[in-house]
Amino acid sequence: MPDTARVFTYALLTAFATGLGALPFAFVRGISPAVVAWTNAIASGLMLGASFGLVAEGTQYGAWETVAGATVGVGFILFTQRLLARSGVRFAHARGPGAQRMLLMIIVMTVHSFSEGVAVGVSFGGGMALAVAITIAIAVHNIPEGLAISAVLRPRGASLAACVGWSVFSSLPQPLMAVPAFLLVEAVRPALPYGIGFAAGAMVFMVLVELLPEAFDRARRAPVALIVCLTLVAMVVFQQYL
Amino acid sequence: MTLHPTLAVLTYSGLALLSAGFGAIPVAFRQRLPPSWLGWANAVAAGLMLGVAYILMAAGLPRTPAVGAAGAVMGIAFLYWTHGVAGTQELELDRLGDTAPDYGYQLLLVNTMHAAPEGIAIGVAMTLSPSLGAFMALAIAVHNVPEAAVLAAVLKSRGLTLFQAAGAATATRVSQVLFAVATFAVVAAAPALAPWALGVAVGALLYLVMAELLPHCYRQAGHTSIALVAILAMGMVVLLAGGAP
Numbered sequence: 001m002p003d004t005a006r007v008f009t010y011a012l013l014t015a016f017a018t019g020l021g022a023l024p025f026a027f028v029r030g031i032s033p034a035v036v037a038w039t040n041a042i043a044s045g046l047m048l049g050a051s052f053g054l055v056a057e058g059t060q061y062g063a064w065e066t067v068a069g070a071t072v073g074v075g076f077i078l079f080t081q082r083l084l085a086r087s088g089v090r091f092a093h094a095r096g097p098g099a100q101r102m103l104l105m106i107i108v109m110t111v112h113s114f115s116e117g118v119a120v121g122v123s124f125g126g127g128m129a130l131a132v133a134i135t136i137a138i139a140v141h142n143i144p145e146g147l148a149i150s151a152v153l154r155p156r157g158a159s160l161a162a163c164v165g166w167s168v169f170s171s172l173p174q175p176l177m178a179v180p181a182f183l184l185v186e187a188v189r190p191a192l193p194y195g196i197g198f199a200a201g202a203m204v205f206m207v208l209v210e211l212l213p214e215a216f217d218r219a220r221r222a223p224v225a226l227i228v229c230l231t232l233v234a235m236v237v238f239q240q241y242l
Numbered sequence: 243m244t245l246h247p248t249l250a251v252l253t254y255s256g257l258a259l260l261s262a263g264f265g266a267i268p269v270a271f272r273q274r275l276p277p278s279w280l281g282w283a284n285a286v287a288a289g290l291m292l293g294v295a296y297i298l299m300a301a302g303l304p305r306t307p308a309v310g311a312a313g314a315v316m317g318i319a320f321l322y323w324t325h326g327v328a329g330t331q332e333l334e335l336d337r338l339g340d341t342a343p344d345y346g347y348q349l350l351l352v353n354t355m356h357a358a359p360e361g362i363a364i365g366v367a368m369t370l371s372p373s374l375g376a377f378m379a380l381a382i383a384v385h386n387v388p389e390a391a392v393l394a395a396v397l398k399s400r401g402l403t404l405f406q407a408a409g410a411a412t413a414t415r416v417s418q419v420l421f422a423v424a425t426f427a428v429v430a431a432a433p434a435l436a437p438w439a440l441g442v443a444v445g446a447l448l449y450l451v452m453a454e455l456l457p458h459c460y461r462q463a464g465h466t467s468i469a470l471v472a473i474l475a476m477g478m479v480v481l482l483a484g485g486a487p
Contacts, residue, residue, distance in 0.1 A: 232448060233315060
């Protein structure tokens, strides 16, 4: 298989892996406020844990670049929030703030996948062993991402099929970006810390500005805090073993 | 001049302790701090603690993830349990004007309980490297100021003089010093415990932020301003530590 086709195929597989993260939510149907709070807590823990890993990685390339990227990421969330609030959005049978959160989540994760795709593409320049390792790492890391997305979508009324579909969709930038990144490795590498920082900043900000406030509104704070912390620790450890 | 390590821990955490006294200064100027100021102060504290937790994780975790995680779970569970036992899980730390006698004691108890994991964090950081220990103490010292400000404001509104309020706020942080020195001494004597101590510190810090600081923030000021302040504080910690020690 020619190299670019191989890069694309590997990255496509990582995108499909994201859909697996939706499966645990086959059993969640209720949209009671407490369920929203707890699934927000799960999503928050996963996203914070992922961001910790991202920052650790990005700062290896450069701390200032990572923070600069994070600043842009925060700005992106603010901008998207304003945009969605003004447009009175409807999504997956929901409207209002619920729909806004779902859309915001999908947008964040999709944009975040661009930098993951770049990471996959760049890794192919380092030999097949590294490429396979990175691909597996990203595929497995995608599963909690699908979980986080579904945690936001499912309790707000999205069907399981929609959760799987949007999870996969959010990772499609990975195969799309992997090929150009592979072909343009030298040009792309300096941008990596910015991209990583962007993803981390966007995710952390979204947790702080949307997911956590909503969770604390709808359930008692001790259980919410417990879920966030335990999920965070699990995610960080999980990433260590990749 | 290089300090003997234990003395260094004592000095750094002692300075952090004193910084709590500074928390009373804004209270001196305004009888009632507007809730949004308290919220932002808490948000700074939350952001700093999250940043500190990240630094500790990045420093220690790569070597012993499983033990670190177990320690973190222990730290989280312990705080969850003690709050449950003390009946303070839903306690609001900023009820200006609440004059119930119990509230004062609960407030002081909770603040003391909070200061302990912060002390552990300083002690643990010190075992990793003196500069990290100094940096950690600085972060906690800065974080002490808004936390003490909140406590002093409430105590003052309950009728204590400024001096008494500042003194009480500072005193609750004595446990920081105790735990910092104790943690350092224990880990120095038994290095195998280091990853556990690290994990416990991280878990406890995370739980404090999630269960106490952030929920309060969101009630005191708007979500967006809170999120911005917190993430700013986090970013500063990450940047100042060069991303990872």
